[in-house]
Amino acid sequence: xxxxxxxxxxxxxxxxxxxxxxxxxxxxxxxxxxxxxxxxxxxxxxxxxxxxxxxxxxxxxxxxxxxxxxxxxxxxxxxxxxxxxxxxxxxxxxxxxxxxxxxxxxxxxxxxxxxxxxxxxxxxxxxxxxxxxxxxxxxxxxxxxxxxxxxxxxxxxxxxxxxxxxxx
Amino acid sequence: xxxxxxxxxxxxxxxxxxxxxxxxxxxxxxxxxxxxxxxxxxxxxxxxxxxxxxxxxxxxxxxxxxxxxxxxxxxxxxxxxxxxxxxxxxxxxxxxxxxxxxx
Numbered sequence: 001x002x003x004x005x006x007x008x009x010x011x012x013x014x015x016x017x018x019x020x021x022x023x024x025x026x027x028x029x030x031x032x033x034x035x036x037x038x039x040x041x042x043x044x045x046x047x048x049x050x051x052x053x054x055x056x057x058x059x060x061x062x063x064x065x066x067x068x069x070x071x072x073x074x075x076x077x078x079x080x081x082x083x084x085x086x087x088x089x090x091x092x093x094x095x096x097x098x099x100x101x102x103x104x105x106x107x108x109x110x111x112x113x114x115x116x117x118x119x120x121x122x123x124x125x126x127x128x129x130x131x132x133x134x135x136x137x138x139x140x141x142x143x144x145x146x147x148x149x150x151x152x153x154x155x156x157x158x159x160x161x162x163x164x165x166x167x168x
Numbered sequence: 169x170x171x172x173x174x175x176x177x178x179x180x181x182x183x184x185x186x187x188x189x190x191x192x193x194x195x196x197x198x199x200x201x202x203x204x205x206x207x208x209x210x211x212x213x214x215x216x217x218x219x220x221x222x223x224x225x226x227x228x229x230x231x232x233x234x235x236x237x238x239x240x241x242x243x244x245x246x247x248x249x250x251x252x253x254x255x256x257x258x259x260x261x262x263x264x265x266x267x268x269x270x271x
Contacts, residue, residue, distance in 0.1 A: 093194030156242035
């Protein structure tokens with residue numbers, strides 16, 4: 001079950017990411033990014049992070065991507081054209097990204113024995129749910145960072161309103 | 169017996185998504201597409217956090233992902249507002265033509 005979920009949604013996530021890379025039109029990229037985020041939500045669920053799976057669907061695929069699609073449609077963004085700047089990125093960027101991937105995979109695969117295996121649903125049993133455990137830590141040990149986050153959101157709201165306002 | 173998935177599999181998947189995000193960040197010329205590849209990289213890092221939280225049987229990693237999501241939401245709101253302001257001033261979204269802070 002775990003293996004099937006990992007293979008299906010891992011391949012779906014990678015396919016969505018590659019489609020994001022190849023598509024010229026921003027709206028196609030945005031929709032393939034939604035595919036990646038939904039697949040990641042299923043992977044979170046299979047790793048025992050039910051709260052994060054729900055938050056991923058609601059916050060990322062729901063709120064953030066709708067904001068992206070709104071802005072793309074508002075600005076009437078058409079197909080992008082390739083220029084000389086992106087040719088340099090082709091020459092230097094793809095080997096760099098491949099080098100990052102090779103380095104990270106080498107480290108992870110060489111430490112494969114120490115990392116262990118994933119079990120469906122994690123260590124939780126029926127008595128303690130993931131959400132109650134998260135809320136215990138979040139509202140007891142990490143209350144101050146959580147409250148500071150609300151100030152961050154407030155500043156972001158004000159900043160967005162001020163920046164997007166039409167100048168008089 | 170179905171073989172179990174190693175944690176390293178999730179980490180390699182996250183590394184692959186992150187590298188694709190880096191590649192997309194470099195070759196995309198539309199400023200909104202560049203912004204979306206940043207979101208892809210954030211998501212890849214979130215998968216790493218969840219995999220390690222699963223491995224250690226702790227929820228602290230999941231709370232870190234929660235904070236990353238909050239910061240990403242704030243970043244998307246402000247960033248898209250900046251993009252709208254740039255588009256009003258320049259009438260373009262191509263980053264090659266947006267290379268001066270002054271009009």
